[in-house]
Amino acid sequence: MSSVTERMDAPPVVADGVRLESVTKVYGRGSGAVTALSELSLGLTSGSFTAMMGPSGSGKSTFLQCAAGLDRPTSGSIYLGDVDLAGLSEDALSRLRRETVGFVFQSFNLVPSLTAAQNITLPLRLAKRRPDEEWLREVIERVGLAKRVKHRPGELSGGQQQRVAIARALVTHPRVIFADEPTGALDTQTSKDILRLLREAVDGLGQTVAMVTHDPIAASYADTVVFLADGAVVDMMSAPSPERVAERMTHLEV
Numbered sequence: 001m002s003s004v005t006e007r008m009d010a011p012p013v014v015a016d017g018v019r020l021e022s023v024t025k026v027y028g029r030g031s032g033a034v035t036a037l038s039e040l041s042l043g044l045t046s047g048s049f050t051a052m053m054g055p056s057g058s059g060k061s062t063f064l065q066c067a068a069g070l071d072r073p074t075s076g077s078i079y080l081g082d083v084d085l086a087g088l089s090e091d092a093l094s095r096l097r098r099e100t101v102g103f104v105f106q107s108f109n110l111v112p113s114l115t116a117a118q119n120i121t122l123p124l125r126l127a128k129r130r131p132d133e134e135w136l137r138e139v140i141e142r143v144g145l146a147k148r149v150k151h152r153p154g155e156l157s158g159g160q161q162q163r164v165a166i167a168r169a170l171v172t173h174p175r176v177i178f179a180d181e182p183t184g185a186l187d188t189q190t191s192k193d194i195l196r197l198l199r200e201a202v203d204g205l206g207q208t209v210a211m212v213t214h215d216p217i218a219a220s221y222a223d224t225v226v227f228l229a230d231g232a233v234v235d236m237m238s239a240p241s242p243e244r245v246a247e248r249m250t251h252l253e254v
Helices: 060-067 090-100 116-126 133-142 158-170 188-203 242-253
Strands: 016-027 034-045 049-053 075-080 101-105 176-180 209-212 224-229 232-238
Touching: 016 060, 034 060, 034 232, 049 060, 049 188, 049 242, 060 176, 060 209, 090 101, 101 158, 116 133, 116 158, 133 158, 158 188, 176 188, 188 209, 224 242, 232 242
Parallel strands: 049 209, 049 224, 101 176, 176 209
Antiparallel strands: 016 034, 016 075, 224 232
């Protein structure tokens, strides 16, 4: 496990940053019901990088939405650290997401009228928290945006916009960063840069990252790849290589 940089306001390290216990998610009712997750149990070790892979309809996105508290499961339990999400009201769940979860999406989800610096600190302003200026400077430096903080998203490349999104995800000291196809809209070289940043967030900052991806190369940056099919975990791979991941995915697709 990676060493963790100690910070006064960082969340305590626990064995599992995220834990799902017998989680089922069903959309719709009756004959039209679709089971997206089926009795899924999985723990993501704190301070690790996990990639989630599987064919279309395997439950990857539903896993991310439920694990991040964006959607509630039909049954089962989900824990962020030692907090049971099922016991939280909608307001408390929103506050937990805002304060302890970071998100990185394929579409960046930046506010066009705000500068890079303002986009990065937006979660703190929404939570009515003052930024830790030293930490903010470190995050901006780590993602390579020191000279671009006054630029708005329209003045930044796709890769720079994704760097802003990663900095925004890091600035709150989240317990977990959930990344949904974070390199899907980027070229090959920029994708490698973004994946190295996520890797550095784990190795250098002790962050926990859960990434949904369809790309074997992206998955190879993770410590572990979890393969889903029909809403359930069907395999796991440690120390993945692009070739091994691609070969396993070929069998899943079949």
